[in-house]
Amino acid sequence: MPTIVAKKAGTCTAAGCGGRILKGEYVEYSAATGTRHLECASAEQGRRPNLKAGTCRCGAAVAPREGSLLLKETSRAGRFQKQWLVRCARCG
Ligand SMILES: [Zn+2]
Ligand SMILES: [Zn+2]
Structure with missing residues (x-):
């Protein structure tokens, strides 16, 4: 949306x-x-599965579908941005 x-x-x-x-x-x-x-x-x-491999904030490599995505929203200089971050199963 x-x-x-x-x-x-x-x-x-x-x-x-x-x-x-x-x-x-x-x-x-x-x-x-x-x-x-x-x-x-x-x-x-x-909870959304990650469709691509990524790296969790803890440093763990996360294979596709083995972690989840976390939506991070930031506003900078009046512009609103959405960013999907990958989290491993432990940090979820
Ligand atoms: Zn509401
Ligand atoms: Zn992690």
Whole structure:
């Protein structure tokens, strides 16, 4: 789902949230689901297997599908970025 800036206030459509979305807030939007908080959108995807090999923060090499992906969101200079980090089974 693309990340957009909410043009108007609304309500998060994620199950179990229903919280307010403020105008100007970064949200995930799709025509099927409407607008959701970023944390709600990513939480709902649950644990994702890593499809590519990577390196965990502990230094362990993680083979494809042997670890999980962790979504890291950063905003820098007004731009919002998403980065998927690989975690090994122990750090998960
Ligand atoms: Zn929400
Ligand atoms: Zn690790």
